[in-house]
Amino acid sequence: MVDTGDTAPDFTAPLANGDVDSITLSEELGDGPIVLAFFPGAFTSVCTTEMCSFQDQLSEFEDVGATVYGVSRDTPFTLNEFRDQNDLSFGLISDLNKEIIDAYGVEMDFDDLGVYGVAKRSVFVVDADGEVTYAWVSDDPGVEPDYDEVREAAAEAEAVEAAD
Template identity: 85%
Template sequence: MVDTGDSAPDFTAPLANGDIESLTLSDELGDAPIVLAFFPGAFTGVCTDEMCTFQDRLSGFEDIGATVYGISRDTPFSLNEFRDQNDLSFGLISDLNKEIIDAYDIEMDFDDLGVYGVAKRSVFVVDADGEITYSWVSDDPGVEPDYEEVREAAAAAATVEAAD
């Protein structure tokens, strides 16, 4: 599993942002810090709460120059619908083939539901050099991240970049 201090695995994936575009992480580093918020699945209770909380707190991230992305295995088409239904203004990345989940080593299964290979609820902050400066991974899909801790980590990454 990637951790604080590691280089963030690069990826290219569909971005649901109202349209569907391609996003490559390394191309976005100029918009760092980048918050990658992995969630198991759109249209589920805790995941909806998490993404809506990021939306409610989005101005706090934007104020420090951070870019937030949600990431799940859902199709980009369903992610756009999820964005619309929940008034999300940040982009959602589709990891349909779970290449990003595998690269970050955060796969989990819901054996009792017959659902396999989804993302553990986790958050990574990536700085402009592509280094992970914060990581949080939960083995309990019902636990949400500490949003203020994530914002503070993004602010610290932004401060380091501003000092360079």
Template identity: 85%
Template structure:
């Protein structure tokens, strides 16, 4: 798993933002850093919906420090756009359908009892303008949400 002080693994993936665009982390850093990458197991599930809606509710705190929030999951960008619409999310969701970003960040987990494999652990990384991870939080318990105030503080510190 990547950790604080590591270079953030670069990636290019589909971005659900109402349309489907391409997102390359390294190309976004200059204009959008600090970038908050909030990995979640799956759209339309209870805790994941709560988490993404909480980021939406607190979006002004990130806007105040010019930080940009993105959710990251294995869902297709089309499902993510529906999820965004149903929950009035104003930030983009990155589709990691091929599990490459999840693997690069070391946050893959399985739900063996449900036959679901290779989804993201609930985790949050803050990436500064230099591409360095300045904050890392990873939970082995999919029912635990991040400490949002801590993420906000980390984004402010990276600004």
């Protein structure tokens, strides 16, 4: 599993942003920290609450120079509908083929539901140099991240970059 101090695995994937574009992590670096918020699935209760919480605090993340992205195995079309229904203005990355989940080591299964290979609820902050400066991974899909802690980690990553 990716941890603090590691180089963030690069990826290219579909980006649901109202349209469907492509995003490559390494091309997004340099403009401030990136927050990658992995979630098991769109339209589920805790995932919806989590993404809406990021939306509610989005201006605070932007104030510290951070860009937030959600990441799940849902299709980009599903993610666009999820964005629309929840008024999300940040991009959602579709990891349909589970390549990003595997690279970050955050796969989990819901055996009782017959659902396999979804993302553990987890958050990574990646600084402008591509280093993971914050990593939080939950084995309990019902637990949300500490949003203040994530924002503080993003602010610290931005402050270190500004000092360089």
